[in-house]
Amino acid sequence: MNMHTPRRFLPSTALLASFEAAARTGSVTLASRELSLTQSAVSRQIKLLEEQLEVELFTRERQSIRLTTAGEAYAREIREALRKISTASFNLRANPRGGTLNLAILPTFGTRWLAPRLPKFLTQNPGITINLATRLTYFDFRTEALDAAIHFGPQDWPGVEMVLLRSEQVIPACSPELKKQYGFRAAGDLKKAPRLSISTRPNAWEQWFAAQNIAGGSGQTMYFDQFATVSQAALVGVGVALLPTFLIQDELASGKLVRALNLPMESAERYYLVWPPERTTHPPLIVFRDWLLAETAADRGDNLQL
Incomplete structure (x- = not known):
């Protein structure tokens, strides 16, 4: 809401609570008992709210009240708003470091690595809620309602703060049938097979061949927008893909995917947690960052520095 919204559109919670209780119970008397107030106090607060909004919320009929059409619609909205305020206040009291973290994630990293670990984090931090949104590339924190993001790439995101999470190794992986069909024995043999790549890493195969001291050859390369589809x-069996080993552990263990060749390459890029400077002291971010660093400590390695 705009910070310059007129005061009459931001009534006090006391006025709203009296209105909501009366609307729900259909009685000023019952509302006063629920709120431990006098009937005249509840009636006065409802009247003040109507004057503030310049809208009649109840129709008064002798000793009874009835919501107007506008009052019915307003009551539904206010009831939900008060519930959220109450829940947020309870969670804050139970966990002063609680709150909400709006996090941008990479799809495969989010589903394969982060999601299975989130229950442990949420159990350890019951007051924190994490909302996840998928983002594949850089974005502007000034225009997105996001507190932080999981980023893969070089350390070149301007205007943000970041911390290193982990590196990765990629391997050429394929189906057992494709490996048998082509009979891969040396790195150069992969030039004969269809190659698969993610569109955000267009030079991955060239880098892999260079790491094997082989000039990248011509050949069919299919591009996909996500690792899940690659x-x-x-x-x-569509082709051979360069895939991060830590994201395909289940497929390798089951034999659904195999190493076309046991020639891993460490990616030049890294995984980072990034956030705008103004969110540095956001309590849920601090808690999540510390937890994430602990979870990735073994994978990060002491030799990797920011």
Whole structure:
């Protein structure tokens, strides 16, 4: 809401609580008992609210009240707003470091690595709520209602603060049938097979061949926008994909995917947690950042520095 909204559109919670109780019970008497106030106090607060909003919320009929059409609609909205305020206040009291964290995630990292670990975090921090949104590339925190993001790439996101989470190794992976079909024995053999790549890493295969001291050759390369679709295409035998080992552990363990060749390459890019400077002291971010660093400590390695 605009901070310059007229005061009459921001009534006090006391006025709203009296109105909501009377609207729900249909009685000023019952509302006064529930709120431990006198009937005249409840009636006065409802009248003040109507004057503030310049809208009649109740029709008075002798000793009874009845919501107007406007009052009915307003009561539904106010009831939900008061519930949220009450819940937020309870959670804050139970966990002063609680709150909401709006986090942008990479789809496969989010589903394969982060999601299975979130229950542990939420159990340890019951007052914190995490809302997840998918973002594949850089974005502007000034125009997005996000507190932080999981970022993969070089350390070149301007205007943010960041902390290193982990590195990754990629391997050429394919279905057992494709490996048998092509009989891969050396790095150069992969030039003969269809190659799969993610569109945000267009030079991945060239880098892999260079790491094997082989000039990247011509050949069919199919591009996908997410690792989930790349790995699925590799799994059904479409081609060979360069995939992060830590994201395909289940498929490798089950044999649905195999190493076309056991020639891993460490990616030049890294995974980072990034956030705008003004969110540095946001309590849920501090708690989540500390937890995330503990979870990735073994994968990060002492030799990796910011």
